[in-house]
Amino acid sequence: MLDHTDLKIIQELTHNSRMTMKELGDKVHLTGQAAATRVAKLEEQGVVEGYTVKVNKKKIGYAVHAFITVMTQSTSHHPYLNFVETQTKHVENHYKISGEGCYMLECRFVSHEQLDQFLVDLNRHANYKLSIVINHQSK
Amino acid sequence: MLDHTDLKIIQELTHNSRMTMKELGDKVHLTGQAAATRVAKLEEQGVVEGYTVKVNKKKIGYAVHAFITVMTQSTSHHPYLNFVETQTKHVENHYKISGEGCYMLECRFVSHEQLDQFLVDLNRHANYKLSIVINHQSK
DNA sequence: GTTTTTACTTGATTTATGAAAGGATAGAAT
DNA sequence: ATTCTATCCTTTCATAAATCAAGTAAAAAC
Numbered sequence: 001m002l003d004h005t006d007l008k009i010i011q012e013l014t015h016n017s018r019m020t021m022k023e024l025g026d027k028v029h030l031t032g033q034a035a036a037t038r039v040a041k042l043e044e045q046g047v048v049e050g051y052t053v054k055v056n057k058k059k060i061g062y063a064v065h066a067f068i069t070v071m072t073q074s075t076s077h078h079p080y081l082n083f084v085e086t087q088t089k090h091v092e093n094h095y096k097i098s099g100e101g102c103y104m105l106e107c108r109f110v111s112h113e114q115l116d117q118f119l120v121d122l123n124r125h126a127n128y129k130l131s132i133v134i135n136h137q138s139k
Numbered sequence: 140m141l142d143h144t145d146l147k148i149i150q151e152l153t154h155n156s157r158m159t160m161k162e163l164g165d166k167v168h169l170t171g172q173a174a175a176t177r178v179a180k181l182e183e184q185g186v187v188e189g190y191t192v193k194v195n196k197k198k199i200g201y202a203v204h205a206f207i208t209v210m211t212q213s214t215s216h217h218p219y220l221n222f223v224e225t226q227t228k229h230v231e232n233h234y235k236i237s238g239e240g241c242y243m244l245e246c247r248f249v250s251h252e253q254l255d256q257f258l259v260d261l262n263r264h265a266n267y268k269l270s271i272v273i274n275h276q277s278k
Numbered sequence: 279g280t281t282t283t284t285a286c287t288t289g290a291t292t293t294a295t296g297a298a299a300g301g302a303t304a305g306a307a308t
Numbered sequence: 309a310t311t312c313t314a315t316c317c318t319t320t321c322a323t324a325a326a327t328c329a330a331g332t333a334a335a336a337a338c
Contacts, residue, residue, distance in 0.1 A: 049193040099270035131238035
């Protein structure tokens, strides 16, 4: 289904999704047209879900990066889930997890004050453990 | 420094970083050239750090997604940090955190067996708590 | 062994990009 | 008020890339 060339294409686009199909073709030893056809196929298959940009969040004012492990005490998760729905401004990722806690939130905030307010609001629906990111490296 | 148009540009590129500068210009009411100039400036400023692709990891064989909170018992973190360096294949993100634990790893594995082996290796340097992702939604 | 499918290339046309030049606007100095 | 300057934008045009339509070749199906 996916051959070596497809994986190479994914790898190249991961490093720079704005490269031209001609450039991509050169990297994987295909013409630009052939590369474009492969990419279109990867999109159809749902392997490639979209293209995005890596933004330096600090530089756009979001200095605080936090992971919040959520322990819902009530039998129904709905109040909590509804709350999360209202917080799209801060919630970057929402994971349902096994292990300690039921959910984990990856969030961004302008300030600790904003984080504090979020935690106050969150605590009306669930208990939590907070981990603030001091430093980060991605591969 | 960053005006409303810049933020709109970042938003648009976040949703689709492969759109042409002409399209982007249309979205933010500029010519393609003006949009391209702004994007170039955002790159120079380090606000835009790069362009990447959203890949469905399951479809390329990485079925297991886990967060691992790491508690290093030894006074020196170096053995652990050196270990992490060797695991770039699995470690997608490495966070230094405050809160419970010293570090948090976001990892991908083909199988639970592979995860198990990773944990065995990790445990030679540090203790950990495991959270496996059951479901995920990003904004 | 022929047909069909798949993956690629080539060539022509449309479209986007990048560079250079010019125009509008706002703020500061005179 | 006027001029200077800087910034940001648009327009124009040459170049490069993307797209579309055939056409080819090799592998797979029958």
